[in-house]
Amino acid sequence: TIRKIKDAAKEPDFMKKITRSYAPHIYGYDIQKKSILLQAVKGNNGIKRANIHIMFVGDPSVAKSELLIWNKKVVDIAGYVSGKGTTDKGITIGIVKEDNGKTYARAGLAPHCSKGVLAIDEMGQMNQFNLSGLHEVMEQRQCSISKAGHNLTLEANTSILGAANPKFGKYDPEETLLENINLPAPLLSRFDIIWLIKDDIIESEDQKKAEQILATYINSEEATKSFLTADELSGYLSLVRKLEPKITDEVKDKILRIYRQMRELSKDSMSIVIGARQLEALVRLSTAHAKLFFRAEVTIDDVAAIEDMLKDMYAKFGISLEIGKQFNQSKLIGVSKNESREQTAY
Numbered sequence: 341t342i343r344k345i346k347d348a349a350k351e352p353d354f355m356k357k358i359t360r361s362y363a364p365h366i367y368g369y370d371i372q373k374k375s376i377l378l379q380a381v382k383g384n385n386g387i388k389r390a391n392i393h394i395m396f397v398g399d400p401s402v403a404k405s406e407l408l409i410w411n412k413k414v415v416d417i418a419g420y421v422s423g424k425g426t427t428d429k430g431i432t433i434g435i436v437k438e439d440n441g442k443t444y445a446r447a448g449l450a451p452h453c454s455k456g457v458l459a460i461d462e463m464g465q466m467n468q469f470n471l472s473g474l475h476e477v478m479e480q481r482q483c484s485i486s487k488a489g490h491n492l493t494l495e496a497n498t499s500i501l502g503a504a505n506p507k508f509g510k511y512d513p514e515e516t517l518l519e520n521i522n523l524p525a526p527l528l529s530r531f532d533i534i535w536l537i538k539d540d541i542i543e544s545e546d547q548k549k550a551e552q553i554l555a556t557y558i559n560s561e562e563a564t565k566s567f568l569t570a571d572e573l574s575g576y577l578s579l580v581r582k583l584e585p586k587i588t589d590e591v592k593d594k595i596l597r598i599y600r601q602m603r604e605l606s607k608d609s610m611s612i613v614i615g616a617r618q619l620e621a622l623v624r625l626s627t628a629h630a631k632l633f634f635r636a637e638v639t640i641d642d643v644a645a646i647e648d649m650l651k652d653m654y655a656k657f658g659i660s661l662e663i664g665k666q667f668n669q670s671k672l673i674g675v676s677k678n679e680s681r682e683q684t685a686y
Contacts, residue, residue: 341572342579348567349633355645357567358576358632363410364566366403371652372396375533376407379457379499380415381581381631383624391499392624393478393530395463397521398537399510404503408459411501413570416578417456419449423504424465431458431466432473432483433492445485450477451494457501464504464522471527474500478530502531511538513658532621533649536656585630585638587623594643595622602661622646 348354359373379392396404412418421430431448438444449458450473460466477483477496484493504521506512511520517534518525528534568576587595599619622643629642651661 341568341575345568345572345576346634355632358573361566361568361573362414363407366406366410369403369407369537371649372407372535372537375535375625375649376411376501377577377632378625378628379501380411380577381628382499383627384584388620389479389481389497390624391478391481391497392532392621392628393500394502395528395531395534396503396537397511397517397534398505399539400505402537402539404537405461408461408501408503411457411459414574414577415457416574417453418459419453419456420459420461421449422465423460423462423470431460431470432477432496433485433494435485435487435490443490445490445492447494448483450474450483450496450498454495454497457499459501459503461503462505463502464507471524475527475530478527500531511536513538517657529617532624533653535653538656580631580634583631583634583636585627585635587627587638591626591638591640591643594640595619595626598622598643598647622650625649 348357351357355374356370359370359377362373362377363369375392375394379394382392383390396407398404409420412420432450434446434448435443436446473483477498478500481495481497482493483496485491504523506520507522517528517536599622602618625646626638626643629645630638633642635642654661
């Protein structure tokens with residue numbers, strides 16, 4: 341199998357074959373599936389975090405949950421939980437009280453999934469305790485508790501794959517991301533990739549999607565046929581995850597050029613600016629992309645592929661990363677349309 345994959349890696353359609361092996365029963369979402377594979381292999385381990393965090397935001401019934409659930413089939417250490425089903429003990433560290441009145445600290449899913457991926461569905465319905473605990477998990481790669489006589493810190497080197505539905509049923513493109521979902525800005529800023537998936541009516545795409553759904557009922561084996569089986573994909577991801585591709589001076593210059601461009605485009609924005617986190621995300625994602633091709637060094641092609649992915653991500657929010665076009669990041673995380681009107685008025 342490894343020889344088959346390494347040979348295929350030389351072909352121009354290799355990435356398409358690999359991404360379509362992830363959740364093959366779900367039509368489309370090639371670039372989103374690709375980002376999930378990048379998350380599975382992570383960046384290089386070092387002082388900074390290697391974990392890649394991804395968030396799916398969008399209308400109900402667009403297969404977000406299916407993409408999250410399928411992750412357990414291809415990642416060795418993986419967990420899945422629905423935000424509305426979590427308790428104070430569910431995600432990080434909780435205090436459990438026994439019948440005799442004694443209390444003890446119990447590890448939640450984040451430390452249990454350390455060095456793996458934790459998929460959290462319905463994140464907007466999580467309680468405040470779990471949300472605040474995720475800040476530490478996503479940036480410091482640990483979780484801690486200090487209450488009821490317990491002082492405990494656990495490793496939680498865990499990548500977060502999240503999903504959230506809009507507060508009012510359907511995503512409002514006139515409002516910011518913050519206005520649409522029930523999650524705080526500091527938490528959202530920790531995600532390397534935020535995918536907006538809207539249930540737009542496009543006749544040709546709807547037809548293909550419907551045919552794929554029907555095919556899974558009529559002939560599931562044929563409908564879910566792919567380049568790699570779930571087990572083969574899992575083995576491939578486990579193998580390349582161990583690689584540590586080096587970043588050359590040429591690649592470093594390319595990453596810095598993209599970062600400077602994003603900073604330049606965002607400097608006039610009234611909302612949060614592109615900062616060091618986005619630069620680190622570029623490095624992590626480019627390194628992970630090189631791993632998928634068994635590379636010992638990150639190439640310009642890897643960085644270009646990530647640049648295209650980020651352009652696609654921002655474009656879904658109506659934001660262009662092209663020079664000469666206005667970069668209005670307030671559409672992503674920033675001022676609401678009401679605040680914008682007030683600023684326009686004055």
